[in-house]
Amino acid sequence: MLGRFTVRPSDDGSEGFGVWDGAVNGWRAIGIDDETEAYLMASELDVQYDAHGPRPADAVRKVDPAQAVQRAEWTTGELDVWIRDNGEWLGRFRGKDGRVTWIPGSELRPL
Structure with a gap:
């Protein structure tokens, strides 16, 4: 499940972004000011995890x-x-x- 982690606008009232984990339907990070940094964080999580847990x-x-x-x-x-x-x-x-x-x-x- 590539793309398990997606970048979305934060829902905490800030102007920043967050990384959403689609496998657990929850935030992995919020309040990230830079959208590019949020995409990098999401891709780092995609390196570490697939849909079932830690990537082999x-x-x-x-x-x-x-x-x-x-x-x-x-x-x-x-x-x-x-x-x-x-x-x-x-x-x-x-x-x-x-x-x-x-x-x-x-x-x-x-x-």
Whole structure:
């Protein structure tokens, strides 16, 4: 269940954002001022957990240091971790604007 963690506006009256855990229908974090930081936190949680709990160790591959890659859309950014979800390897791609997204491995290539 990639996307178990989603970014939503906080419901605590603040102007910030929160990270919602769809598996337990509850907040993992609230009051995050920066939306980009909230998306990074959600992706870090996606690295650690799948729909059933902690992600198996053999389903995560850290890339250290992060590697420059190019998406199939010909956008450049950095790849810093791989996860296997539903039998497919996905790379966490951070664009030049700092936003993170999960991209299928077949759509990434090193620069």
